[in-house]
Amino acid sequence: MRRRIDHARAVSPLAAAAGLATLAFVVIPLPFIVLSAISHGSYRLLGKGSPTLEWFRNFVTNDRFMAALGNSVSIALITTAVTLLIGLPTAVVVTRGTFPGRRLLLSLVSLPLLIPGVIVGTAALGFVAQTGIGPGYWPITVAMVCAALPLALRPIIANLSGLDQDQEKAARNLGASPLRGFCLVTLPQLAPGLLAGGIFAFIEAMDNFSIAAFLTDINTTTLPIEAYSYIRDIDDPTVAAMATLLIVMSVLIVMVLDRLLGLDKFLDLS
Amino acid sequence: MRRPTGLLLAFPAILVVILLAAVFASVVSVSLLQADPGGAVFHGPASLRNYTRLLGSADAWRSVSNTLRLSGIVTLICLVCGFPLARLLARASSARTRRMILFCLMATFFSGGVTRAYAWLIILGNRGLINQSLQALGLPSVALINNETGVVTAMLNFVLPFFVLTLFSALRTIPDTLESAARNLGASRARTFLHVTLPLSLPGVAASCFLCFALSLGAFLFPEMLGGGRVQVLATAIYDRIQTTYDVPSAAALAMLFLLLILCLLAVLGAARQVVTRRAT
Numbered sequence: 001m002r003r004r005i006d007h008a009r010a011v012s013p014l015a016a017a018a019g020l021a022t023l024a025f026v027v028i029p030l031p032f033i034v035l036s037a038i039s040h041g042s043y044r045l046l047g048k049g050s051p052t053l054e055w056f057r058n059f060v061t062n063d064r065f066m067a068a069l070g071n072s073v074s075i076a077l078i079t080t081a082v083t084l085l086i087g088l089p090t091a092v093v094v095t096r097g098t099f100p101g102r103r104l105l106l107s108l109v110s111l112p113l114l115i116p117g118v119i120v121g122t123a124a125l126g127f128v129a130q131t132g133i134g135p136g137y138w139p140i141t142v143a144m145v146c147a148a149l150p151l152a153l154r155p156i157i158a159n160l161s162g163l164d165q166d167q168e169k170a171a172r173n174l175g176a177s178p179l180r181g182f183c184l185v186t187l188p189q190l191a192p193g194l195l196a197g198g199i200f201a202f203i204e205a206m207d208n209f210s211i212a213a214f215l216t217d218i219n220t221t222t223l224p225i226e227a228y229s230y231i232r233d234i235d236d237p238t239v240a241a242m243a244t245l246l247i248v249m250s251v252l253i254v255m256v257l258d259r260l261l262g263l264d265k266f267l268d269l270s
Numbered sequence: 271m272r273r274p275t276g277l278l279l280a281f282p283a284i285l286v287v288i289l290l291a292a293v294f295a296s297v298v299s300v301s302l303l304q305a306d307p308g309g310a311v312f313h314g315p316a317s318l319r320n321y322t323r324l325l326g327s328a329d330a331w332r333s334v335s336n337t338l339r340l341s342g343i344v345t346l347i348c349l350v351c352g353f354p355l356a357r358l359l360a361r362a363s364s365a366r367t368r369r370m371i372l373f374c375l376m377a378t379f380f381s382g383g384v385t386r387a388y389a390w391l392i393i394l395g396n397r398g399l400i401n402q403s404l405q406a407l408g409l410p411s412v413a414l415i416n417n418e419t420g421v422v423t424a425m426l427n428f429v430l431p432f433f434v435l436t437l438f439s440a441l442r443t444i445p446d447t448l449e450s451a452a453r454n455l456g457a458s459r460a461r462t463f464l465h466v467t468l469p470l471s472l473p474g475v476a477a478s479c480f481l482c483f484a485l486s487l488g489a490f491l492f493p494e495m496l497g498g499g500r501v502q503v504l505a506t507a508i509y510d511r512i513q514t515t516y517d518v519p520s521a522a523a524l525a526m527l528f529l530l531l532i533l534c535l536l537a538v539l540g541a542a543r544q545v546v547t548r549r550a551t
Contacts, residue, residue: 011354011357011358011361011362012459015354015357015358016354016358018351018354018355019354019355019356019357019358019359020355020358021351022351022352022354022355022430022434023355023371023374023375025351025426025427025430026374026375026378026427026430026431026434027374027378028389028393029378029385029386029389029390029393029427030377030378030381030385030389032389032392032393032399033385033388033389033392036389036392085282086282086283086286089278089279089280089281089282089283090279090280090282090283092279093276093279093280093283097276097279097280098276099276099277099280102276102280105280105283105284105287108287108290109283109286109287109290111290112290114484114532114536115488115529115532116487116488116489116490116505116528116532117488117490118488118490118504118505118508118509118525118528119488119508119525119528119529119532122297122508122512122518122521122522122525123293123294123296123297123522123525124293125512125518125521126293126296126297126300126301126518126522127292127293127296127297129300129312129518130296130299130300130312131296142289145286146286146289146290149283149286178275203380203382206382207382207383207384209383209384209490209491210488210490210491210505213490213509214509214512223384224382224383224384224491227384227388228384228491228494228495231388231391231495239384239388240388240392243381243382243384243385243388243389246381246382246385247377247381247385249380249381250377250378250379250380250381250382251377253380254373254376254377254380257376258369258373263369263372263373263376264368264372266376267372267435267438267439268439
């Protein structure tokens with residue numbers, strides 16, 4: 001009897017193989033990028049000769065790449081901080097507020113998630129052209145905040161609505177002010193949601209291509225845009241070296257998430 | 271929560287909404303103007319000329335049909351390939367297998383779009399991995415980039431993690447005792463799947479297909495990088511107008527038409543999704 005139940009639960013070998021084949025297809029770009037980054041030319045994957053670090057050297061000594069990397073990292077850090085500062089009060093209002101229209105407010109700030117980046121980018125370009133602000137660093141940063149806000153809000157809201165409000169009420173009854181009650185009781189329990197939301201905001205700002213493509217100019221580019229224009233002009237694996245560094249960053253982020261939250265919990269929040 | 275506190279907390283979000291409204295109002299007004307050749311200045315008088323020109327252009331309609339067709343193809347393949355993986359994830363008996371799969375999906379997901387688009391150029395390119403292998407075997411090479419094959423492959427690779435993770439969170443809420451019951455009562459694996467698993471997973475399937483289709487409609491990086499200018503979807507058509515002629519008003523008009531199309535499509539598909547969900551529950 002026991003054996004039959006187990007047997008019913010497991011996935012059939014054929015279905016499992018199909019699932020693993022899909023997983024292989026999803027993951028396959030990563031090893032090839034890494035291989036390409038240490039090969040001697042774009043299309044000579046581990047051809048003749050020993051692995052080389054030439055392309056990594058090329059990447060870090062290229063002024064345009066370094067400027068773009070600096071822009072991307074600083075824009076991503078500002079975006080993360082500002083997004084969380086806007087996201088936290090918004091999440092509190094949406095889950096605990098009483099005023100009518102708070103659902104509408106959530107839908108409106110979530111619009112950039114539904115609307116393709118190219119449309120948001122064109123709209124932003126039209127706006128900065130018409131107002132005379134022009135494209136550049138700050139328009140990109142503001143656009144990234146708008147794009148990242150709905151991504152960051154979801155885990156914070158999921159986290160907040162799962163919390164027990166009685167603890168904060170107890171603190172209030174014992175004489176804590178609303179702010180103190182929130183900061184000492186609720187805020188520490190929101191750490192997982194803020195961590196997940198912050199990571200989404202950071203990745204979005206680092207990786208965004210479709211909005212940033214419309215707002216960069218000759219003096220200010222971001223890493224994805226610079227990488228694309230490099231690929232179009234020059235045929236060597238420097239971009240593979242850059243991508244390898246991004247993969248390392250990505251793996252580190254997932255490891256940290258796994259350690260701090262557990263991947264299952266992270267998924268529940270997002 | 272008292273009302274004044276609530277409004278104070280809502281203030282930053284309200285500012286964001288005001289900014290979004292201003293930006294979209296501005297782009298609508300820009301779409302009614304005309305561009306001075308080569309300049310960033312637009313002039314009036316306001317007219318619907320950009321719109322009438324676009325609606326009469328065969329190129330614009332071709333990019334609409336390309337966008338819809340490619341999104342449909344990607345969603346269909348996503349469903350066929352993604353379902354087994356989501357199911358494996360939801361029903362894997364060992365926690366380690368599940369953790370390994372989640373790790374791979376998320377690490378790929380976080381590594382970014384350009385990373386993966388570039389990888390597909392290396393793999394599918396004219397002198398890429400596949401063509402080099404074919405050559406080594408003495409076979410003729412095949413064109414895998416600068417066409418729809420390359421675009422669909424890369425888009426699929428990008429959308430699959432979203433699809434699988436969304437479907438996974440739906441599938442794991444279905445108690446596996448129902449499947450066990452069907453099997454123990456003598457149903458075959460196929461019968462259990464068709465009569466128990468599939469009907470119960472339909473709402474999740476609908477939600478993930480909806481997400482997949484919406485993401486594919488807006489895809490820009492992959493058609494741009496792997497299409498090589500030969501696969502024109504709406505997103506690349508809009509970008510081209512700015513890259514080649516800096517015709518912001520015309521790009522704005524096309525973007526507004528695209529937005530209208532998306533809102534209509536998503537409203538219809540959202541309604542269809544609701545019907546599926548209601549039927550299943």
